[in-house]
Amino acid sequence: MINISDLRPGNIYSEDGSLYQVLEYMHQKIARGTGKVVLKAKNLTTGSTLRKAYQSGIKVEPVQLETSTAQFLYVGNQDQAVFLDTSTYEQFEVEVDLLEGKMPYLKEGMEVTLRKHEEVIVEVTLPIKHEYMVSDAPPDARGDTSGGGGKEVTIETGAMVRAPMFIKKGDMIRVDTRNGKYIERVK
Secondary structure: OEEHHHOOOOOEEEEOOEEEEEEEEEEEOOOOOOOEEEEEEEEOOOOOEEEEEEEOOOEEEEOOOEEEEEEEEEEOOOOEEEEEEOOOOOEEEEEHHHHOOOHHHOOOOOEEEEEEEOOEEEEEEOOOEEEEEEEEOOOOOOOOOOOOOOEEEEEOOOOEEEEOOOOOOOOEEEEEOOOOEEEEEEO
């Protein structure tokens, strides 16, 4: 058991049979009283996010997740993403709901990190930076400069990325998969 005040963002704990990942942590000290810990946590079973308040001194059960790597193959029928375990070479399916916000940057053949609890996948993590080919880019307009503004380009997965004016169709660019921001052009 671990004291609730020892949790930090990224930690995972178990409460009432559900797994929670701490997103935000705030400790509030009340005059002449015990402190209060306010957590913003994501329920890894349902995917919902909630804000919970605890009295200092309460203990929760920490959870250690197993980590493995897999390769993304394709999106199958019934909204299932199909992956290949790189250690056992077995194919398995993951609910697309578990990949919320990550699907636009998921590319065929991409290596991802899986976090499991008791053989159930609770999180799929994409590489932080990945290279994509620009499949569509609007033409440059007269007077555009490299320092001003940018334009929306479409990458090979169909996602839109704001990139500098000099990016053209067919260029390879590096994108931050956490927020979808352009990082640099790849030579």
